[in-house]
Amino acid sequence: MKQIHYISGVIITIFISFHLFNHSYSLFGVEEHILLMDKFRMVYRNIFAETLLLIAVFIQIFSGIRLFLKRRKNTTGFFEKLQLWSGLYLAIFFVFHLGAVFTGRFFLDLDTNIYFGVAGLNTFPVNLFFIPYYGLAILSFFGHISAIHDVKMKNNVLGFTPRKQSVLILLFGVILTLTLFYGLTNRYRGIEIPAEYHILIGK
């Protein structure tokens, strides 16, 4: 179970790295974000790549919840608990996030581009939900990676012990979350959401 979870985890981590890099392009404006997503879609919207990604996500959800139920009673240290709860949050997030993306694509017939992704983030009061929803997802991703690193890494790097390296990964996650929110809300001034996406925010 752990081995399958690890392999599907690597596949998903490759996608998420590109996905969050794509979101960092919001710092250069909405148009730049859309241009880069169109390029990346040539890879992950390919039927084989997307099928592999979705299978990996389903394996991650099921194997992750089984590992959570098995481990939750005998987990002590900060990073062990972080691994457990960040994993659970990601499993729940995947269900809602992919559910939303595929409903948008196949039922609402919307282009699930940046406007789809950040409509809620840029609209009060629904952003009171979307800020923690997306923020915890990015933090849980880096939290899960830093916890795995804490368990697996044995060597010092540039004088940093494995524990310090794990803390640095977590810190990077916090800084990236704030930076992505800065870009995805047009520097906290708000992105104008086109009319066809208003259905997502009850307008």
Ligand code: HEM
């Ligand atoms: C601010 C945070 C995020 C935003 C605004 C966002 C937005 C989006 C959008 C717009 C899509 C549709 C892409 C397309 O149609 O090509 C998407 C797809 C997806 N996102 Fe996110 N996302 C965020 C964070 C995350 C995180 C943290 C994860 C994983 C932990 C994640 C996993 C996925 C996956 C697996 C897909 C499906 C890709 C596909 O098959 O089309 N996202 N997201």
